[in-house]
Amino acid sequence: DTGVSQNPRHKITKRGQNVTFRCDPISEHNRLYWYRQTLGQGPEFLTYFQNEAQLEKSRLLSDRFSAERPKGSFSTLEIQRTEQGDSAMYLCASSTDRLSNQPQHFGDGTRLSIL
Amino acid sequence: KNEVEQSPQNLTAQEGEFITINCSYSVGISALHWLQQHPGGGIVSLFMLSSGKKKHGRLIATINIQEKHSSLHITASHPRDSAVYICAVRGNYGQNFVFGPGTRLSVLP
Numbered sequence: 316d317t318g319v320s321q322n323p324r325h326k327i328t329k330r331g332q333n334v335t336f337r338c339d340p341i342s343e344h345n346r347l348y349w350y351r352q353t354l355g356q357g358p359e360f361l362t363y364f365q366n367e368a369q370l371e372k373s374r375l376l377s378d379r380f381s382a383e384r385p386k387g388s389f390s391t392l393e394i395q396r397t398e399q400g401d402s403a404m405y406l407c408a409s410s411t412d413r414l415s416n417q418p419q420h421f422g423d424g425t426r427l428s429i430l
Numbered sequence: 431k432n433e434v435e436q437s438p439q440n441l442t443a444q445e446g447e448f449i450t451i452n453c454s455y456s457v458g459i460s461a462l463h464w465l466q467q468h469p470g471g472g473i474v475s476l477f478m479l480s481s482g483k484k485k486h487g488r489l490i491a492t493i494n495i496q497e498k499h500s501s502l503h504i505t506a507s508h509p510r511d512s513a514v515y516i517c518a519v520r521g522n523y524g525q526n527f528v529f530g531p532g533t534r535l536s537v538l539p
Contacts, residue, residue, distance in 0.1 A: 346525065357434075357516050357529030358473075371526050406473065416461050418475035419527070 317341075319422035321407050327428045328397060335393045336425045340409030347390050348419060349382055350406040351375065358406055364390060365412075394427075402429045433457055434530035436517055442536045449504040451533045453517030456498065463518040463527060464491050464502050473516070476502070507537045 320339040328334055340347050345366050350358035361380070363371040366387040376382075379397075384390040394401055404426050408419040437452045453462070464476040477484045477491040479500075484491050488507075493500040504511055514534050518527040 348526070350529075355531075357518070357531050360526040360528065363525050365525070371524055373526070408473075416478045416480055418463060418478040420475065421465075421473035423470075423472050 319407055319409050319420050321405075321422035321425050323425055324423065325426045325428070327430065329430050330397055330399060332397055333393065333395045334397060334427060335391055336405055336407075336427075338390045338392070338407030338409075338422060340389070340407070341411075341420055342388075344409035344411045344420070345387065346410045346412060346419075347384055348408045348410075349390070349392050350408065352404045352406055352424070353402075361392075361405075397427075397429050399429045402427055433528045434517060434519055436515075436530040436533050438533060439531070440534045440536075442538065443507050445508060445537055445539050447507050447537075449507050449511075449535065449537075451502045451504075451515050451517075451535070453500045453502070453530055454498055455500075455517075455519045455528075457519070457528075458522045459495075459498075459519040460522050461520045462493055462500050463520070464500070465516040465518060467514040467516060467532065469513075476515075504535075509537045509539050512536050 322337045347364040349361040352358040362382045364384040379395045382392045404424040406424045407422045410417050410419045434455045461480045467473045488505045490503040514532040516532045517530040
């Protein structure tokens with residue numbers, strides 16, 4: 316069990332640029348979540364995948380945000396035309412539905428800074 | 431009103447003290463998750479519960495579904511317990527979690 320891996324750990328970019336983050340979940344986990352966390356706040360749900368299907372999306376996920384999980388394994392989160400308000404920690408988590416109420420396992424996050 | 435509230439917002443304790451962190455929520459839930467977040471961002475799952483009580487080492491989590499309330503207790507607190515403790519709830523429909531704002535705990539030696 317290598318845990319949930321996120322890349323890159325940090326991303327600094329200029330306003331208006333596109334960025335893409337990657338999440339590799341624990342291999343046998345079929346559920347994958349993306350969250351956003353700003354300083355001093357708890358994480359906010361962005362989107363959820365069951366295998367390759369994106370089943371839930373938050374209203375926070377504007378049309379500049381898109382997430383994919385093409386083969387039901389790793390996932391990518393892309394932000395187009397970044398804005399200063401996008402600066403945050405982006406967290407990925409995974410879990411399994413083989414048993415009920417299995418906890419989510421979190422990656423260390425990608426910290427995005429928009430200049 | 432936020433769906434998930436936590437109290438206290440900040441807590442400072444002396445090593446060895448018994449600590450209680452509270453979480454209250456306003457919607458029906460299927461599960462409640464207690465998480466620990468250390469400086470630098472790493473989040474660790476502590477408990478996932480839907481009823482009753484769970485214990486792991488010095489940590490105890492309880493939930494009262496009727497009162498929409500959960501507590502996280504730490505016995506014999508230690509400076510390494512210093513972290514932000516976050517409560518998150520999953521509603522009765524869907525899989526997404528709503529997170530509380532967290533309780534920042536500092537345990538002094």
